[in-house]
Amino acid sequence: MNPPQNGNAEEPNVSRLLRRAELRVTPQRVLLLEIIRDSDGHLDADEIYRQARDHHPRISLSTVYRTLSLLKEMGLVRELDFDEDHRHYELCDSGECKHYHLYCLECGAVIEFESPLVNELTEQLAREYDFEIADCRVAVSGLCPRCREEHHD
Numbered sequence: 001m002n003p004p005q006n007g008n009a010e011e012p013n014v015s016r017l018l019r020r021a022e023l024r025v026t027p028q029r030v031l032l033l034e035i036i037r038d039s040d041g042h043l044d045a046d047e048i049y050r051q052a053r054d055h056h057p058r059i060s061l062s063t064v065y066r067t068l069s070l071l072k073e074m075g076l077v078r079e080l081d082f083d084e085d086h087r088h089y090e091l092c093d094s095g096e097c098k099h100y101h102l103y104c105l106e107c108g109a110v111i112e113f114e115s116p117l118v119n120e121l122t123e124q125l126a127r128e129y130d131f132e133i134a135d136c137r138v139a140v141s142g143l144c145p146r147c148r149e150e151h152h153d
C-alpha cells in the first residue's frame with residue numbers, strides 16, 4: 001500500500017510501532033499514527049478527524065477518539081493539555097519524550113523546546129524528596145512574536 005518513502009529515514013514506521021506495542025495493525029491505527037507523525041506533531045482531535053476523513057470518508061469521530069485513547073494508553077502518542085478545549089497529540093515513539101512546549105494563546109502555535117534545566121530540576125527534586133520521578137510536564141503559554149506584532153499594529 002505504502003511504498004517506502006525515500007528522504008526521511010528517521011520517520012518511524014508506524015506499523016512497527018504498533019507491533020512493538022503488541023497492537024493489531026489496523027488501517028485506522030496506521031492512518032491516525034501517520035497523520036500525527038506527518039504533521040508538526042501537535043494536532044487536536046478535530047483536525048486529526050478532518051484529515052482522516054480525507055482518506056477514509058466513513059471513519060467516525062468516535063472511532064478517532066477511541067483510537068487516540070488506545071494509542072495514548074499504549075504509550076504511542078502523547079496527549080498534551082494546553083487548556084480545557086485544546087488537547088493535542090504527538091507521536092511518542094522513543095518511549096520518552098524529553099521536550100517541552102510553548103503554547104500561543106492567540107494562534108495556537110506550539111513551539112517545542114528542550115532544556116537541561118528541566119532535567120536538573122527533576123534530578124534535584126528526586127534527591128531532595130527521595131522521589132522516583134516518572135514524568136515532568138512543562139507547558140508555558142503566552143503570545144508568540146507574530147501575534148504580539150499584530151497586537152501592536
Ligand SMILES: [Zn+2]
Nearest residue numbers: 104107144147
Ligand atoms: Zn501566536
Ligand SMILES: [Zn+2]
Nearest residue numbers: 041090099112
Ligand atoms: Zn511536542
